Every structure is written in structure tokens, then in C-alpha cells.
Amino acid sequence: MTERPSAAPTADSAELLPPARFAYDQHTWKEIAHLLANLPMALLGFLYVMTVLFTGAGLTVTVIGFPLLAAGLVGARQLGKLERARARALLGVRVEEPSPLPLRGSGGVIPQLWMMLRDPVGWRTILYDFIRLPWGILTFTITLTSLFVLWPVLPFIARGLANADRAMVRGLLSPSDELERRIAELESDRGVVVDTAAADLRRIERDLHDGAQARLVNLAMGLGLAKEKLLEDPDSAAAMVDEAHGEVKLALQELRDLARGIHPAVLTDRGLDAALSSVASRCTVPVKVTADLDARPAAAIEGIAYFTVSELLQNISKHSGAKSATVDVWQTEHRLLIQVWDDGRGGARLDGGTGMRGLADRLGAVDGLFVIDSPPGGPTTVTAELPWRGRV
Incomplete structure (x- = not known):
């Protein structure tokens, strides 16, 4: 069976075709x-x-x-x-x-x-x-x-x-393609790091001035008065020394807390798993910590991860109204992944005034990512990603 040949265009059919023209659109x-x-x-x-x-x-x-x-x-x-x-x-x-x-x-x-x-x-x-x-x-x-x-x-x-x-x-x-954009990003990140470091220094100065320094001044004054009363009123002097002893204990505790805020010893000695378990134990909400790390990342990355989780848990304690929370940390390829979850009321945002923007900027300064999923009514899931940069 052969195909039927198409009919040749006639004069009448040619008139039906659109006229030839160029695209002046x-x-x-x-x-x-x-x-x-x-x-x-x-x-x-x-x-x-x-x-x-x-x-x-x-x-x-x-x-x-x-x-x-x-x-x-x-x-x-x-x-x-x-x-x-x-x-x-x-x-x-x-x-x-x-x-x-x-x-x-x-x-x-x-x-x-x-x-x-x-x-x-x-x-x-x-x-x-x-x-x-x-x-x-x-x-x-x-x-x-x-x-x-x-x-x-x-x-x-x-x-x-x-x-x-x-x-x-x-x-x-x-x-200039990626190089020029990267230079601009690094310039911006440098400003974030400088601002963050300045804010941390102001916080440390404020904590020292209002906390341990004030207690040590009161301690010196109390010991001076006890020294004057030592011979004429030994009982009052003993009471003052006992009160000064209590002030010393409080000052030492505040100094320990301040040192922990700068860089906790447990993080240096035992790594991220132990340090996160320690900070989770001080949270007012029950927290389950799971860390799947076969090695330790660079010290700077460990520090950023620790303080990120620490601030997130503080936010959970103060603002979430949660009954439970979890912290999961693991490594994938050349990245350190952190996920903090709570069953609180939700509604957390980067511009919500709870320090989320500062955390996002701090992670962004080291090529990290910070993502919040917190619908009204909860739950809230915060995912942070950092470069691994293993220890050398």
C-alpha cells in the first residue's frame, strides 16, 4: 500500500498562505x-x-x-x-x-x-x-x-x-564571576566577625564589672572591717569573715560561668559531645543529645557549634514554653550538621529579637548555613550547617 502523494499547491491554495514577511517585532x-x-x-x-x-x-x-x-x-x-x-x-x-x-x-x-x-x-x-x-x-x-x-x-x-x-x-x-562576589562576601563577613567580637568583649566587660568585680570589692571592704573589729569584737569579725567566705564562693562561681561563656574547659578536653551534654543539663527543659562524630572538627568550628546550641537552648528555656527538646549533631562529607528541635509554641524568626539573626550572621561568616522552621503553634526545628575543617 503506497502513500497518497500530497497535492501540489494550486493558485487558489497559495492565496490562503500567510504572506512572507520578516520579524519586525x-x-x-x-x-x-x-x-x-x-x-x-x-x-x-x-x-x-x-x-x-x-x-x-x-x-x-x-x-x-x-x-x-x-x-x-x-x-x-x-x-x-x-x-x-x-x-x-x-x-x-x-x-x-x-x-x-x-x-x-x-x-x-x-x-x-x-x-x-x-x-x-x-x-x-x-x-x-x-x-x-x-x-x-x-x-x-x-x-x-x-x-x-x-x-x-x-x-x-x-x-x-x-x-x-x-x-x-x-x-x-x-x-568578575565568583571571585569578585566572594571578595565582597568576605568583606561583609569580616565586618560581622569584628562586630561579634566587639559585642562579646563588651559582654565580658559588663559581666566582670557587674558580677565578680563588684563581689570582690565588697569582699575587700568586708575583710577590712573584719580586720578592724578582730581585737575589740571577735564575734562580729568572725561573722564578717564567714560572710566574706560566702562572697568568695559566689565570685568563684561567677568567674567559672564567665570562663565557660568564653570557652568551656569540657569542650577543649572532651569534645563537642560532652560539652553539649553539659550545656543541655543546665537547660530548664529536658533535652536529649545525640552526637555521631568519629573525629573532632577544627577548634573554631567546635566553638561556634557549642555556642550556637547553647544560645538555642537558652532561647528554648526562656521563650518556647516547650516540654522537651532534642539536639542532634553529625558529620556528612565535609560538613558539620546540627539540628535543635523543641515542642514549644513556635513562631521563632530571624528578626524575632531572640538572637537568631546574630547566630545566622556568625555562621555565615564561616560559610555556614542557618535555617529556622517554626510555624505558629510549633514545633520548632533549627538546622545549622558548618564546614568541618578537621584538626591538623
């Missing part, structure tokens, strides 16, 4: 608009580059030369931002904005100036604007001519020229 018109705008934008960029290079570089023999050149590179960043916005609107090129210059905490005017002078984003924008003038003249001339002479094939010409523009934007105006 909105994307094509946007590409044409971008190519026609290339010339004025290229002129603006080229004039700016020439001004920056000749003025800044020419005056480098003077005091103001390098600051002018640095300011010119900062301005070039703004031109790059404008070009990325134009490419995004007319060419559909989604290029992320480069990270801002990490000037915070750079240690004075000279280091900041040097950082601005070696800014790769600014220099790549300078290169982009420098090479755009001949390209802008070429694309403007071809596109304008094609509008009147090569109208049928203009969409193909516009697409080819626009693709070259897309490649330039992606190649010269995009961030």
Missing part, C-alpha cells in the same frame, strides 16, 4: 534603538575616558593626579551601570551589578586610594568605553543606512550587531 525594534543609540553613548564614554586618562595620568606627577584618576575610575563605574541598564532594557542582557568597592575598614586614605586605583571594574569599563567609539560609528552607520536601503534584511543585520553588543557587555561589564 518589539525585540527587533529594541535592538535597532540600541544600535542607533550606540553612537551618542560611545561619544560620551570616549570623551570621559580621554578626560580621565589624560587629566588624571598627566597630573600623576603632582599631588592631585592619583586622586583625580581614582575619582575617574569611580565615575567609570557609573557609566558601566548606565550601559548595563541600557543593555538590560533594550537587549535583554541580564548582567549582575558588580559589588561596591570594599572601602570599609581599609585603614586610611592611602589604602583606600590604592584600592580605587586598582579597581578591575573601573578599568574594564574604561576599556569598554575606549573601544566603543569605532564600533558605535560602525553600528550607527550600518543601522541607519539599512533603515532606508536594506529594509528587508535589517532584522538579521540588527540581530548580528546586537549579539556582538551583548558579548561586549557580558565580557567587559559583568562582575
